[in-house]
Amino acid sequence: MGKPIPLSGNYAVAYAVKAADVDVIAAYPITPQTAVVEKLSEFVANGELDAEFIHVESEHSALSAVVGASAAGARVFTATSAQGLLLMYEIMHIASTMRLPIVMTIATRAISAPINIWCDHSDFMASSDAGWIMLMGVNAQEAHDLTIAAYRIAEDPRALLPVAVGYDGFWVSHTVEPVHVVEREGALRYAPKRVARYVLDPERPVTMGSLGSPDWYFEFRVQLQDAVEKSREVISEALREFKQHFGREYREVDGLYTDDADVVLVLMGSAVGSAVPFAEEARRAGLKVGVVNVRLFRPFPEEEVLKHLEGAKVVAVVDRAINPGSSSVGPLYSDVAVTAFKRGLDVPILSYVTGLGGRAVMKSHFEAMVKHAYGFVGKRMRDVKTHYSFVGVRE
């Protein structure tokens, strides 16, 4: 590992895309993602990256253009946030069912209304049913590394699925941190370009995007489910080999102090960086708090999450998004609770929604959550009357 250089999360992603030697980039500006494509434009403008840069007129066209480019055999990239991701939503489902290995990064941001450019996970969560592999980095280094890993995962013939890499808008996208940059040679050794699939080629004509009648549609959708399910192995292999190539280790799920924890906080994104020192401090004060960072959100790493919950007396799931009117309220909560239920884990599982629309997630918020959660130690899920609460909101 060489010397790290100071990079924002956005620039760290741009350096990863450059290292992956992408052929086609199509993107549309939206805060807080914009700096990714600004930097990539510079790389292309300077001849540091040999790629076609399509200045599309919307995010819908951005994803559509990379669908076309990927179908033609190119390695592609796009990036977006919030409203842009929602505009892409229609095409996200098509990209996955057409099994196109597209890589997209999402600088996560709140969705309108009211319009708000700051961080939460509403956009990321809203697109989590589209059949994409979804990863979430907690800092600039992870955003960089996971973007490189995403190419290897997406293009693996066992996966052939689009991959989205999320990282928190502003908290990560605009925060400058020391980042070890992977160089092109190393990136291509780890994630060589693979086109082990059908492409649009006049020598071998194929029809893509057929009409699937009731006789066939169901099978296509089940194949997508199977592919996402089977990608677990590809993801875990890609993360394992990432360590061998670059020395940095990533797992689908990180657990800290979960072995003997009374209360386990389960969360995603940059707030993990505040939860860990909080847990350490809480432990010094005699509160047994554990932290689980869910790095892979789709496919949901049930076994890996469960491993860290088994000893817990209370599970506190921290969500930066609301799914209004749903039985879970917090979208991450939904996956954690179902996972726990499936394995008969009968402890209180509580949902804490916090940090919406750029509101900071502070130590005091974790204190409030843990204090509240401790009140449920020794109880069971059926004893919980209201499973969710909002932390850091005006009464």
Place this chain on the structure above:
Amino acid sequence: MSSFTIASIPREELLAPGHRMCQGCGAAIVMRHLLKALGKDVVIAHATGCVEVTTSVYPETAWRVPWIHVAFENAAAVASGIEAAVKALKRKGSLSREKRVKVVTIAGDGGTYDIGLQALSGMLERGHDVLYVLYDNEAYMNTGIQRSGGTPLYAWTTTTPVGRVWRGEWRKKKDIVGIVRAHRIPYAATVNFAYITDFYTKIRKAAEIEGPTFIHAYAPCVPGWRYEPHLTVKLARMVVQTGIWVNYEIERETFRVTTPVPKRLPVSEYLKLQGRFAHLTKEEIDAIQRMVDEDAEYINKLAGSVVIGPVEKRG
């Protein structure tokens, strides 16, 4: 190029038989000859629509050339991506530089006049080497005859029905080629298969020119326009002879009518063949005639001479 004759039409069929397009479908004729004119070295990006759903019913396909459908509003964006990929892969050595692959978009009037207009504008403005073919059957025929921006004045559709208050569509068809022309692209033209050598000549020209080009193809719809299937080509001829449709091309800003009509037939000759106009009163037919007269004047102004003549007075 002008020496193209009927005998020059290639024998090879690149649109396979067995597709589900209707008997007498105008779009089917457009597709068959479009593919013959283009040849094999193409990649097609197709918008959702009649032709798309009737030619790609899994596990069959009517396309003997590489073909992709993604969604309704984005065919021009998908084509932009394919074209960019071909360019990048050629430059970076993973595709042979010698081979020319023409990327072609096919979309209907809904996918062009309405929902796909933004993607079309973006593709044209960015200068992609893409030929965009609009087959215009003047309504959302795939979903069952709903009006689009391409539906002509007074046409009955299921969303512009004839009732006590409404008399069919009350707005004029959008000038789509005018919008395309404003992008100052190298080539745009209208084609009509009743004038088949003109059709071939223009498609070949549009495919050969590097950069964005646009073809607006007339495509009668049997169930949507409510006429007998054997009348498709007759309608195609009548629409030109009445001056309702004008075959023209705009090459590097130069406007040229390729099928001059010295004496026009009255519009009623065209309208009376179609059930979608069956409700028209004499006043409404006169209103359409006046509109077409004005359009002819506009075309003559663009052409710089009288290429579309007056309505022939009948004995």
